[in-house]
Amino acid sequence: MSHWMFNCKEVSMMVSESMDRKFPFHRRILLNAHLLMCRYCNRFKKQLLILRHAVGLENIYEDERGHFHSLSKEARERIKQAMRDLSPNPDPDLLNT
């Protein structure tokens, strides 16, 4: 569909770009006019927004047996030791933990 000067390929690029910077008013109008009339580009835009939402999620799932795992005491200690090894001059605060 090639409404309003832009074809779908161009609009798909504009949709993506509009997620990263603010468009001038007239460009926004042209983009929205195409989106209003083209269901595939409109769908495309919604899907990019779903993608954005999904990568931002911080959700956790249980495993197949319905379990959540925790770090063992040893694992925590290993990680803390690695952190101590990394800082050559540890903060006094750090030593108190």
Next chain:
Amino acid sequence: MTKKHAENNNQIDNPESWVDEYGDFLYQFTLSRIKDLSIAEELVQETFLAALKARKNFQGRSSTRTWLIAILKHKLVDHIRKRIREQTSDKVEAMFNAAANDSADTSFNHRGDWRLRPSKWAVDPLKLYEQKEFMDVLYHCLGGLPKRQAEAFLMREIDGFSTEEICKILNISATNSWVMLYRARMWLRRCLENNWLNT
């Protein structure tokens, strides 16, 4: 550093407390995406070490947990990308990269109309977190992106960097960054549609 300041910034100034406070959550987050317990522990450790190195740059734009998870997501996608590619040869790797770049071009015909029209996604954006399959495929697809494209995409969508910041970090032009992000989104959308909708 004054005592009061230290108390106010307890979490940032006391990195080892991160392990007790967020370790389990990061571990569970990792295990929600990959199965291997020892690799998960390794990624969590790498996350804390990276956070320790970068803590001076943490400007409190988000909560400590969100900041740590953002670092972990980078590590996770990096791990998935390497895992996918270590099973493949250089030739296949080149094909992978080409595919990631092509999805932007092959989606349209010569007139610029959709050749492969976006399908309807039966997903409620508000309930996305309940859709484990969708999230599994998403992370697999993120691992399919070429390294720099993945970095640009994650910096934009997870770290919330502006394209100006991304340009500086990756040493690319503004136009380049928009093209990179566009290609990454095109690939992810297509990859999700092929691997999630058609299962």
